[in-house]
Amino acid sequence: MLKLNSFFLLCKDPTLKRLGRELKPYSPKLLLSMACMVVVGLFNALQAWMVQPLLDEIFYRKDAQLLYLLPLALLAVFFIKGLFYFSYSFTLEKVGQSIIRDLRNKVYAHLYTLSLSYFQNTPTGELISRIMNDVAMLQSAVSHSLIRLLRDLCSVVGLLAVIFYMDWRLALVTLVFLPMASGPIVIFGRKFRRLSIGYQNLMAEASNHLHETIAGVRIVKAFSTEEYEKQRFAAKLQAIMDNLMENARYRCLAHPMVEFMGGIGMALIIWFGGMQVMNGHSTPGTFMSFLTALIMLYEPVKGVTNINSTIQQGMAAADRLFALLDVQPDIREKSGARDLPPFQRCLEFDRVSFHYPGNPDVLHSLNLTVQHGEMLALVGPSGSGKTTLSNLVPRFYDVTAGAIRIDSQDIRDISLRSLRQQIAVVTQQTILFNDTVRANIMYGRNNASESEVREAARAAFALDFIEELPQGFETVIGEAGVRLSGGQQQRISIARAILKNAPILILDEATSALDTESEREVQKALDNLMQNRTTIVIAHRLSTIVHAHRIVVLKQGRLIEEGSHEELIALGGEYSTLYHLQFADEAHQA
Ligand SMILES: Nc1ncnc2c1ncn2[C@@H]1O[C@H](COP(=O)(O)OP(=O)(O)OP(=O)(O)O)[C@@H](O)[C@H]1O
Ligand SMILES: [Mg+2]
Incomplete structure (x- = not known):
């Protein structure tokens, strides 16, 4: 649910939609890897499900035949899951890198369509920072976080199915708590995005300072302004660090908060689930299988806050890139402009x-x-x-x-x-x-x-x-x-x-x-x-x-x-x- 929440929030984002359009040429590959991802998700769920026969049939009823079958089945599950994991993650990585490469090419090509006035009004360091830093940031958002988000989504769906299959009442109790845990994620997400825009601007300023003072090192030396430049640069670095530390504060805070929410849920589940087993409404295997699925579910939920901040950073970078791509050149060729014959008169x-x-x-x-x-x-x-x-x-x-x-x-x-x-x-x-x-x-x-x-x-x-x-x-x-x-x-x-x-x-x-x-x-x-x-x-x-x-x-x-x-x-x-x-x-x- 948590995943679904932030996923749907993201889907409404216009920046993401536009990123999606950049993805279009890669849709066959993406579909393929998504199919593989679904398989991985299913197998994750299968692993959790297998805890139930392990406990109830082997430990409780002492089924000797299953004692041989289950470990073999487990091996098969891991092996097949591994195969599909490789296929989807490698394909997705390639798609992610390709989009980034295309985007860099596109921005660079777009720069040349712009008029000289644009370059006169925009510091060089800033443009370099856009193509290198912003695109790199987008890269980590796309190839790591966005992909992980998709994968986790599949796992979550599968694991939720196991939870409901094992004990739907307990599952309902759990689901009350998950949206509560997503609260801090939504709040922090906005903060991350705002901070990230600030960060990118600061980085662009610092790159520009470097570019100007390195290219103009002779002037700096000639005017003995080394101290002045050092101070100016130090101030910029400090601003970058302050921004990053503010980001870190929220990031570090988000993690224990989400974990604590999870702890509350877990305590309730143990209490309620344990009661079900004691009353005879459930078996220890079912409960353990439920708990396993829940713990496996918890892992991606925990990670989502970090992913979210990376995605927010990436989206901020994408915003800036798209803004650059949207700059219209003042000087444009008329459609159907003819070539000038050799100058004569x-x-x-x-x-x-x-x-x-x-x-x-x-x-x-x-x-x-x-x-x-x-x-x-x-x-x-x-x-x-x-x-x-x-x-x-x-x-x-x-x-x-x-x-x-x-x-x-x-x-x-x-x-x-x-x-x-x-x-x-x-x-x-x-x-x-x-x-x-x-x-x-x-x-x-x-x-x-x-x-x-x-x-x-x-x-x-x-x-x-x-x-x-x-x-x-x-x-x-x-x-x-x-x-x-x-x-x-x-x-x-x-x-x-x-x-x-x-x-x-x-x-x-x-x-x-x-x-x-x-x-x-x-x-x-x-x-x-x-x-x-x-x-x-x-x-x-x-x-x-x-x-x-x-x-x-x-x-x-x-x-x-x-x-x-x-x-x-x-x-x-x-x-x-x-x-x-x-x-x-x-x-x-x-
Ligand atoms: N990018 C610009 N944006 C706004 N004003 C500009 C820009 N470039 C030049 N100007 C202004 O246009 C006027 C003419 O500048 P220009 O560079 O054409 O002079 P110039 O005759 O070549 O001078 P010089 O002999 O010093 O090279 C000046 O008043 C200058 O301030
Ligand atoms: Mg001149």
Whole structure:
């Protein structure tokens, strides 16, 4: 009854229902294992039932024949039960693990459908924690507890049958007490769930703290904030421990409470059952068999509080996972979006306005056309919207008014893949993966040939230093390329862009992190990259863009000047002021 109670409570849970849908593909296997489980449950009951002939026939009536038969029957029962136990538990384990694997894959795949804005608003550590911790928690709930719950349910049904068969009056007395014992379980269950949500949040925060401070260890050391970070982390760990201890308090309390309830029931049964035997209404065998079944029933009942807390934790994790899966991407491909044919004519910004969600406009009705083969430079003060503008082209964000067209096609009408294939982006922040130099250059083009990779490295002025590395192209560069200098990392990412061979190129302050020496090297690599391409260059250092075909000046989200370097200097406006300031600066430094 107790089992049934919490089982039915669970069945109404929407999270569980959804988990059930994830289970659908595995239903044949599940049915099979459930059938095996029923057999195990029946055999459990059979074991309890066999106590009656043991006592009444062998000990009491001294039936010699049964003395040989019963032990053999017992062996058979254990053996068969063992076989079915293996079948169902192994199958269920496999199903449990498969759901978890599928769920991890699903969440990871879903992450990539989400827009950049989602990642900017969600700490990385938190996402990692969802995929690793939450899914692991769900795993222990599914593969251990939920399964045990099902198995116990079968045993309970069988054992209840034995109890009723042996002595229905006594059974009724027992059943009055079982629901009472389930009281604390229901109450504690809610507490466990609430605590568990708190726990997951705390874990996510701690993971995020770790992620940020390990990735940013140089800043921590440089600012000597080790003590500060240690304290912050210690506080987070303490909060986790407090949460776990509160959980433990209820868990530790639930166990003796349930046990005590069971004790009351047991005392009553011994008293009432003993009376039945003394009055001659029952036999000692029947009573013992009843008691055995009850004791066997008690075992899963005792365990259910722990199972319950694990399940509640798992459900909390599932809630968070499903919430993540329900996040809708802002940027979506239209159904039936066509592929963009190779870029030929022009890239056009038509009255483009943009604002970040919940913020005022950062771009105001901007008109700009970039011709095929043109090198366009975008300059302007910090915060004027240059990066924002460049992010609109690969649809990292969508315009909030107006349209961006490539060869007269609105970029919202074409497939994301074909759009992004035609655009290469090099930013100030280089992203290299913890893999070989070759794999980093080939990223996104695994079918590139050996000579293409070398050629790309050569054009990026990276071939010389790559060949001097201990294993050349096969050298593994650490996370974020720690074994390479900033300029070397930058040139590898340029080689990657060269290999991608996209017709539209966006350079967002690709050299601003470098000193003048390596900037010169990287600039040469960039000049190679820009050949025969349509390029939008964003640069602070104006000396790198003086030879651009056209320069546009952006200020507070508006285009205020446009022309060649000479024209803009002659105009004597914003650009000329910026240029002379920098020129004076550089002359001063030199
Ligand atoms: N994710 C974001 N959410 C909200 N506002 C943002 C976001 N990113 C940028 N902004 C705001 O948009 C404006 C334009 O930023 P943007 O990064 O495009 O400037 P920028 O011209 O590239 O500056 P810089 O030269 O410093 O790189 C700024 O006012 C900035 O605060
Ligand atoms: Mg910027």
